[in-house]
Amino acid sequence: MNIWKVFLFGTAIALLPSATSFAAKTDLVLGIVLEPPHLDPTAGAAAAIDEIVYANIFEGLTRIGPKGDVLPALAESWTKSDDGKVYTFKLHKDVKFHDGTTFDAGDVKFSLDRARNEKSTNAQKGLFAAIDTVESVDPLTVKVTLRQPSGDFLYNMAWGDAVIVAPESADTNKDKPVGTGPFKLENWAKGSQIVIAKNPDYWGSPAQLNKATFRIIPDPAAATAALLAGDVQAFPVFPSYETIAQFQADPRFKVVIGTTEGETVMGMNNKKPPFDNVKVRQAIAHAIDRKTVIDGAMFGFGTPIGSFFPPHHPAYLDLTAETAYDSALAKKLLTEAGYPEGFKTTLKLPPPTYARRGGEIIAAQLRDIGIEAEIIPVEWAQWLDQVFKNKNYDMTIVSHTEPNDLNIFARDDYYFNYDSPPFKAMIKEIEAISDGPERTELYRQAQKLLAADEPAVFLFQLPKTGVWDAKIEGLWENGPIQANDLTAVKWTD
Amino acid sequence: MLSYASNRVFIGIITLLAASVIIFAVLEVVPGDPARLMLGMNATEDAVRALQEQMGFNQPLIWRYFNWLGGLLTGDFGKSYTYSVPVIDLIKERIAVSLPLALISLALSTMVAIPIGIFAASRRGSVADTSAMGIAQIGVAIPNFWFALLLVYVFAVVLRLLPAGGFTGWENGLWPSVKSLILPSVALALPQASILARVTRSSLLDVLGENYIRTARAKGLSRRKVLYHHALRNALIPVLTIIGMQFSFLLAGTIIVENVFYLPGLGRLVFQAITQRDLIVVEGVVIILVATVIVVNLLVDLSYAIVDPRLWSRR
Numbered sequence: 001m002n003i004w005k006v007f008l009f010g011t012a013i014a015l016l017p018s019a020t021s022f023a024a025k026t027d028l029v030l031g032i033v034l035e036p037p038h039l040d041p042t043a044g045a046a047a048a049i050d051e052i053v054y055a056n057i058f059e060g061l062t063r064i065g066p067k068g069d070v071l072p073a074l075a076e077s078w079t080k081s082d083d084g085k086v087y088t089f090k091l092h093k094d095v096k097f098h099d100g101t102t103f104d105a106g107d108v109k110f111s112l113d114r115a116r117n118e119k120s121t122n123a124q125k126g127l128f129a130a131i132d133t134v135e136s137v138d139p140l141t142v143k144v145t146l147r148q149p150s151g152d153f154l155y156n157m158a159w160g161d162a163v164i165v166a167p168e169s170a171d172t173n174k175d176k177p178v179g180t181g182p183f184k185l186e187n188w189a190k191g192s193q194i195v196i197a198k199n200p201d202y203w204g205s206p207a208q209l210n211k212a213t214f215r216i217i218p219d220p221a222a223a224t225a226a227l228l229a230g231d232v233q234a235f236p237v238f239p240s241y242e243t244i245a246q247f248q249a250d251p252r253f254k255v256v257i258g259t260t261e262g263e264t265v266m267g268m269n270n271k272k273p274p275f276d277n278v279k280v281r282q283a284i285a286h287a288i289d290r291k292t293v294i295d296g297a298m299f300g301f302g303t304p305i306g307s308f309f310p311p312h313h314p315a316y317l318d319l320t321a322e323t324a325y326d327s328a329l330a331k332k333l334l335t336e337a338g339y340p341e342g343f344k345t346t347l348k349l350p351p352p353t354y355a356r357r358g359g360e361i362i363a364a365q366l367r368d369i370g371i372e373a374e375i376i377p378v379e380w381a382q383w384l385d386q387v388f389k390n391k392n393y394d395m396t397i398v399s400h401t402e403p404n405d406l407n408i409f410a411r412d413d414y415y416f417n418y419d420s421p422p423f424k425a426m427i428k429e430i431e432a433i434s435d436g437p438e439r440t441e442l443y444r445q446a447q448k449l450l451a452a453d454e455p456a457v458f459l460f461q462l463p464k465t466g467v468w469d470a471k472i473e474g475l476w477e478n479g480p481i482q483a484n485d486l487t488a489v490k491w492t493d
Numbered sequence: 494m495l496s497y498a499s500n501r502v503f504i505g506i507i508t509l510l511a512a513s514v515i516i517f518a519v520l521e522v523v524p525g526d527p528a529r530l531m532l533g534m535n536a537t538e539d540a541v542r543a544l545q546e547q548m549g550f551n552q553p554l555i556w557r558y559f560n561w562l563g564g565l566l567t568g569d570f571g572k573s574y575t576y577s578v579p580v581i582d583l584i585k586e587r588i589a590v591s592l593p594l595a596l597i598s599l600a601l602s603t604m605v606a607i608p609i610g611i612f613a614a615s616r617r618g619s620v621a622d623t624s625a626m627g628i629a630q631i632g633v634a635i636p637n638f639w640f641a642l643l644l645v646y647v648f649a650v651v652l653r654l655l656p657a658g659g660f661t662g663w664e665n666g667l668w669p670s671v672k673s674l675i676l677p678s679v680a681l682a683l684p685q686a687s688i689l690a691r692v693t694r695s696s697l698l699d700v701l702g703e704n705y706i707r708t709a710r711a712k713g714l715s716r717r718k719v720l721y722h723h724a725l726r727n728a729l730i731p732v733l734t735i736i737g738m739q740f741s742f743l744l745a746g747t748i749i750v751e752n753v754f755y756l757p758g759l760g761r762l763v764f765q766a767i768t769q770r771d772l773i774v775v776e777g778v779v780i781i782l783v784a785t786v787i788v789v790n791l792l793v794d795l796s797y798a799i800v801d802p803r804l805w806s807r808r
Contacts, residue, residue: 035765037531037575037576037769038575038576038577044531044532044533045531045532045533045534045535045536046531046533118539118543119543120540120543121532121540121543121544121547122540123531123532123533123535123536123540124535124536125536125537125539125540126535126537174576174577175576175577175578189586189660189662189757190576190578190583190586190757191586191587191757191758191761191762191765192659192660192662192755192756192757193659215659215755216755217658217659217755218752218755219752219753219755221642221753222645222657222658222752222753222754222755225642225645225646225649225650225657225658226657226658226659226755228649228650228657229645229649229650229653229656229657230653231649231656231657231658231659351768379525379768380530380768381523381524381525381526381527381530381768381769381770382524382525384525384526384529384530384534385524385525385526385529386524388529388534389526389529400534402534402535405535
């Protein structure tokens with residue numbers, strides 16, 4: 001009875017005249033799942049940083065467009081020398097940082113040198129490895145000389161980790177980011193929300209929104225409620241797969257399922273028996289039914305993959321048939337490898353739902369061919385320590401969300417412990433070729449090689465599950481980079 | 494009389510010091526490298542090493558403990574590894590949410606529960622008593638995150654009277670902030686009120702069975718007078734203990750409800766700091782919570798003495 005009094009009390013208070021009016025249509029509240037640790041994209045790997053600052057607050061020489069292509073940004077154009085080693089960038093003029101200082105070639109040199117420095121804490125230092133020298137020729141011209149030709153150089157310069165910062169503000173960007181972008185940071189209430197406001201002095205085409213608020217909502221049920229209640233009008237990466245059908249049926253919302261660069265794989269320790277035997281790895285691949293995993297762990301969202309390559313890429317080959325679900329074949333391969341009765345092993349699972357739920361399903365499927373995989377849930381910190389750094393694991397599930405990361409299978413000492421000289425040679429060749437059909441052909445060969453060698457079981461591509469108010473347009477459909485570029489976002493009425 | 498108070502304070506200080514050693518020691522052995530966690534899977538070894546150096550991890554453990562303890566004494570809680578802002582600023586921002594939330598739900602639950610408890614005890618065995626205690630039983634049994642979701646659904650999604658969650662910050666006006674705390678405090682208050690009502694009732698019933706109550710009734714006092722003047726005061730000690738414990742819980746143990754309403758409270762700060770291995774933040778928050786629990790217990794101990802003056806003379 002008294003609970004109802006409490007209810008009535010709450011209702012009475014809420015019915016008092018309130019100061020909140022309907023939001024003007026140049027405001028937008030977006031939901032994000034993870035809070036960034038700080039806002040300096042040159043000093044941390046967290047995707048949550050780029051989700052706020054990329055293309056909104058900070059810009060690089062080049063940038064990634066909505067289709068994953070490399071577009072000019074602070075550099076309006078560039079030329080490449082015939083030997084492919086010297087890039088000359090022509091910079092935009094009249095560009096100012098948010099604190100009023102002028103952007104010029106000196107800032108480019110400073111930013112690139114800072115990222116390559118031995119004291120650098122850039123999370124993607126590898127992006128700059130090809131650079132030999134950076135010279136500022138005049139205030140609007142920068143010459144970058146590479147050690148060897150690099151087909152990925154312009155792409156690498158488009159990453160959030162390669163944005164241009166000013167020497168005056170570089171050390172305080174974590175808390176007070178100062179970039180050249182169409183928005184500037186207005187306020188960050190830690191744990192709650194980050195507000196960015198339109199930069200009136202922006203050099204390019206100005207933003208349509210006056211203000212955008214990123215509200216941090218980690219709980220899937222809370223995310224659903226926030227959208228339904230109208231507190232949040234857009235969730236670019238909506239975390240609650242189970243309620244997406246509800247939004248699809250609701251005309252007030254638009255549900256946009258796009259692709260990302262996140263290849264979800266079940267990595268295996270390729271140096272540790274029995275996983276050093278390619279037949280065992282192939283047997284495991286054939287024992288897993290990707291569709292069941294996607295249906296069970298992802299509520300059907302996600303594209304099956306048969307190699308380590310994003311399906312939206314022009315050079316993609318669908319190789320899922322190579323390792324199609326075939327329990328009998330899996331058993332046969334396992335017998336040939338000398339394990340007719342199967343074996344016992346472990347499966348370490350980091351926190352994301354795809355891993356924890358997917359792991360349960362995969363463990364059940366492996367039991368059918370006699371492999372007993374003990375599930376060990378780990379936190380991210382433990383995962384990085386045990387699996388990634390010390391390679392103390394048998395199998396693990398993780399999504400590799402970095403774009404253009406086929407080369408991780410060519411890295412020495414990477415956690416897969418995979419060592420294939422022919423694959424390494426292919427990657428080396430790919431990295432030296434800029435574009436054209438040769439590169440596509442090499443990409444395809446590399447995909448085939450991985451699908452045959454199966455250093456990891458390639459499961460599915462993570463979807464980008466966008467849910468937003470049907471009156472909003474301009475949000476990205478796909479996630480070629482983990483970013484929420486708000487420049488073109490606007491309300492339609 | 495003073496020795497009772499000073500004795501309690503002394504015990505409190507010793508507890509706090511012991512807690513600081515334990516907190517620091519336990520957290521330092523937790524596996525996981527904050528530098529690697531921040532820089533992620535693609536980071537080169539030398540970048541990780543450079544960050545470790547920046548964070549001061551190459552100093553010896555003992556040195557770091559005394560450095561931290563010395564800082565605490567001067568109010569310097571260090572700098573967060575992940576946010577790179579002073580820990581004390583983070584804690585202050587979160588307390589601005591967690592403290593009002595704890596106080597509102599405590600007030601709500603106390604205001605509702607104690608009258609119900611008294612009412613039920615005074616009509617022991619009646620239909621009113623059984624139904625009040627039945628409801629209280631349900632209140633304890635309902636998981637508060639589920640109740641919270643129900644509140645959100647009714648008041649935010651269907652009626653659209655209150656926000657589904659979030660916190661706008663006190664600087665953006667009193668009303669919007671209070672509004673965003675209403676549903677969470679109701680969700681938190683329900684189980685607390687249920688427990689408190691049951692404790693009040695049973696404690697009061699115990700006292701009502703005492704001989705001196707019969708004596709008071711025998712000398713001709715009304716039931717009402719006996720209840721409020723003689724029984725209630727003596728029945729309050731267990732109730733105060735529970736209120737003290739509930740306050741400490743409400744300050745930091747509310748992470749689930751904070752998650753449902755995505756409130757930037759202390760519970761979520763600790764949780765996030767643990768997963769990110771932002772140990773200095775965890776250490777700072779935990780030591781503050783330990784201090785709060787000690788102070789609250791001290792106040793509860795002292796309030797016993799107000800309720801029961803015999804305690805002053807016993808020591």
